[in-house]
Amino acid sequence: MMLQIQELELIMSTHTLLHPSSFQLNPNQKLGLVGRNGTGKSTLLKSIVGEYLPTGGTIFLQGNPKLGYLPQNAVSESKDSVWDELKSALIELNRLEQEIQNLEITAPSSTKLVEKMEQFRIMGGYQIDETIGSTLHGLGFSQSDWHTPCSSFSGGWQMRIALAKLLISNPDIAILDEPTNHLDIHARSWLAQHLSQSSSAQIIVSHDQYFLDQIVDSILEIRNKELHIYKGNFSYFIQNRSQRIESEQSAFEKQQKERAHLQNYIDRFGAKATKAKQAQSRQKKLEKMNVIEQPIQLKKEASIHFTFPKSSTELVFGFKNADIGWELPLVHNCSFQLRSHMKLALVGANGCGKSTLLHSLSGNLPLLKGNRMFGSGVRLGVYAQDVAAQLPKDHTPISHLSNRYFHCTLTKIRSTLGSLGLSSESHEKSISVLSGGEKARVVLADLILGEYNTLFLDEPTNHLDIETAHALIEGLKRFEGCILLVSHDRRLIEQVSTHLGSIQDQTLLIHEGIQPSWLTPQKTGSQKSTEPKKENKLDYQERRRKSNQRKKQEKQIRILEDEISQIELQQELLDQKMIEMSTDYEQIQKLANEQQKIEESLMEKMEQWEELSLILSEE
Numbered sequence: 285m286m287l288q289i290q291e292l293e294l295i296m297s298t299h300t301l302l303h304p305s306s307f308q309l310n311p312n313q314k315l316g317l318v319g320r321n322g323t324g325k326s327t328l329l330k331s332i333v334g335e336y337l338p339t340g341g342t343i344f345l346q347g348n349p350k351l352g353y354l355p356q357n358a359v360s361e362s363k364d365s366v367w368d369e370l371k372s373a374l375i376e377l378n379r380l381e382q383e384i385q386n387l388e389i390t391a392p393s394s395t396k397l398v399e400k401m402e403q404f405r406i407m408g409g410y411q412i413d414e415t416i417g418s419t420l421h422g423l424g425f426s427q428s429d430w431h432t433p434c435s436s437f438s439g440g441w442q443m444r445i446a447l448a449k450l451l452i453s454n455p456d457i458a459i460l461d462e463p464t465n466h467l468d469i470h471a472r473s474w475l476a477q478h479l480s481q482s483s484s485a486q487i488i489v490s491h492d493q494y495f496l497d498q499i500v501d502s503i504l505e506i507r508n509k510e511l512h513i514y515k516g517n518f519s520y521f522i523q524n525r526s527q528r529i530e531s532e533q534s535a536f537e538k539q540q541k542e543r544a545h546l547q548n549y550i551d552r553f554g555a556k557a558t559k560a561k562q563a564q565s566r567q568k569k570l571e572k573m574n575v576i577e578q579p580i581q582l583k584k585e586a587s588i589h590f591t592f593p594k595s596s597t598e599l600v601f602g603f604k605n606a607d608i609g610w611e612l613p614l615v616h617n618c619s620f621q622l623r624s625h626m627k628l629a630l631v632g633a634n635g636c637g638k639s640t641l642l643h644s645l646s647g648n649l650p651l652l653k654g655n656r657m658f659g660s661g662v663r664l665g666v667y668a669q670d671v672a673a674q675l676p677k678d679h680t681p682i683s684h685l686s687n688r689y690f691h692c693t694l695t696k697i698r699s700t701l702g703s704l705g706l707s708s709e710s711h712e713k714s715i716s717v718l719s720g721g722e723k724a725r726v727v728l729a730d731l732i733l734g735e736y737n738t739l740f741l742d743e744p745t746n747h748l749d750i751e752t753a754h755a756l757i758e759g760l761k762r763f764e765g766c767i768l769l770v771s772h773d774r775r776l777i778e779q780v781s782t783h784l785g786s787i788q789d790q791t792l793l794i795h796e797g798i799q800p801s802w803l804t805p806q807k808t809g810s811q812k813s814t815e816p817k818k819e820n821k822l823d824y825q826e827r828r829r830k831s832n833q834r835k836k837q838e839k840q841i842r843i844l845e846d847e848i849s850q851i852e853l854q855q856e857l858l859d860q861k862m863i864e865m866s867t868d869y870e871q872i873q874k875l876a877n878e879q880q881k882i883e884e885s886l887m888e889k890m891e892q893w894e895e896l897s898l899i900l901s902e903e
């Protein structure tokens with residue numbers, strides 16, 4: 285046991301988040317922490333790392349383990365370069381390196397120096413550069429980023445720097461609050477692999493079922509203000525949860541009956557002198573009883589409905605021969621029209637310019653060259669990637685929305701927030717204390733109340749629990765207006781978009797329908813630093829053979845990518861079915877078996893893909 289939590293109670297002002305509950309974390313255990321938005325996941329993590337003082341209970345860390353904590357909106361504002369910032373995480377190694385340098389001057393032939401050098405070697409001192417390089421590469425940093433100051437990166441990249449630093453520091457317990465929110469598919473799968481192979485104990489909050497399934501061996505769920513532990517991965521948890529809720533419900537009903545029975549006895553006989561003793565003992569029993577709360581049934585999320593006013597002109601926005609970017613163009617000589625019937629999803633590796641294109645099209649960012657066009661009657665609503673930055677911290681959801689939409693009645697604002705699942709207590713809280721998913725609901729309410737005919741959405745499913753993300757997808761499918769979407773969420777893209785846009789080699793390509801290969805993980809960033817390869821002196825035949833083989837492998841990779849997309853699509857449809865059928869145990873069992881098979885074949889294809897792409901990248 286490394287971490288033991290006993291009778292932990294969390295009360296936020298007057299609202300109880302968690303009744304006294306206990307759990308423990310063992311060495312090497314990988315625990316997924318799940319629950320609907322606002323149930324207290326982040327607050328629980330903050331209590332463990334000492335950033336929040338719980339109302340009651342004890343948190344015991346055995347053997348003083350080293351904690352590594354990634355908050356939900358982690359930023360690294362250091363002025364140091366990314367490389368130096370990461371290296372600073374290796375406190376002990378850096379200290380040892382300094383000692384060695386000093387000894388090399390003061391006592392170059394001492395045994396102490398030899399000892400220190402040996403210690404440095406054992407602690408992996410000579411692999412530092414390789415570790416830092418491969419972590420940065422895995423998280424999508426290109427080599428040109430390594431020596432850039434951390435502070436000049438955008439929010440999503442700041443989170444990655446903080447994550448990389450945490451991984452490098454190799455904590456005994458890694459505590460990660462929604463680490464995948466800003467990661468593309470490639471970085472996500474790298475992180476999943478890294479975490480599952482690491483020997484540290486982990487507590488990971490995530491709404492990404494596929495990600496959790498690759499890593500965790502147990503699930504801790506916050507539901508009904510209590511902790512529920514499941515010894516299995518996320519799929520196992522989904523299978524078992526409905527059964528548990530059923531038995532909780534029958535325990536609740538049984539206790540209700542017993543209580544009613546006791547109360548009945550007390551009411552009837554309490555006043556009678558002959559029965560007073562018996563009535564009193566029943567009264568005591570009633571008072572002593574641990575009252576079972578009625579379990580919240582897994583209700584379906586209320587539907588999200590975007591009001592659609594009048595349409596704009598057919599042309600909504602467009603570019604003519606535009607160069608788009610900050611100092612240097614990310615997209616070059618772009619001519620493109622966003623039409624009113626389009627639901628366009630932009631995909632591509634992190635940093636290729638998707639969000640920048642969105643800002644330029646909305647007119648937020650001036651073009652480097654060329655012209656921007658816009659239609660008339662366009663009412664544009666925007667969901668920014670960083671929801672927290674989009675909202676004023678010192679307002680409440682109600683004051684913020686009534687300032688923006690003064691023609692809306694308070695009742696309308698409240699009912700819109702309520703329909704998105706934001707509890708009425710949170711309507712009056714300061715936005716700064718809202719959870720990630722609650723903030724996202726405030727922006728979604730804004731998009732509903734604004735009655736827009738055009739929506740620009742940058743990663744709108746980040747922070748949302750699975751059920752709400754599902755409701756959002758349904759709402760966007762029904763929306764009759766134009767949508768420009770930036771997302772790494774495959775289910776969202778595949779279900780909502782009519783067109784796909786991809787930025788490749790500074791060119792924007794638009795495709796009607798879905799092109800599976802654009803949704804498969806692409807290698808991002810440059811390769812980790814290795815020694816320059818020696819020139820191979822191959823004779824003509826050997827070169828030709830190699831080139832043919834390479835072509836074959838490239839073709840195989842393309843085929844595999846298509847196959848992987850297909851399997852992933854099947855998997856997501858299955859996940860969705862599992863959520864829909866979560867109360868039907870037999871169906872869930874069947875679906876879980878099916879999912880297991882699909883997952884096996886996916887892993888097999890991914891392994892093949894990885895092997896091949898490794899061979900290709902090494903050639």
Ligand SMILES: Nc1ncnc2c1ncn2[C@@H]1O[C@H](COP(=O)(O)OP(=O)(O)OP(=O)(O)O)[C@@H](O)[C@H]1O
Nearest residue numbers: 296321322323324325326327717718719720721722
């Ligand atoms: N300082 C505070 N004052 C009042 N309420 C607070 C405060 N901090 C957090 N809360 C509330 O406590 C609840 C739990 O917040 P928390 O951030 O722990 O949720 P979460 O489970 O991490 O949600 P999400 O999935 O959206 O990240 C929320 O309703 C939030 O509004």
Ligand SMILES: [Mg+2]
Nearest residue numbers: 326356719720
């Ligand atoms: Mg949270």
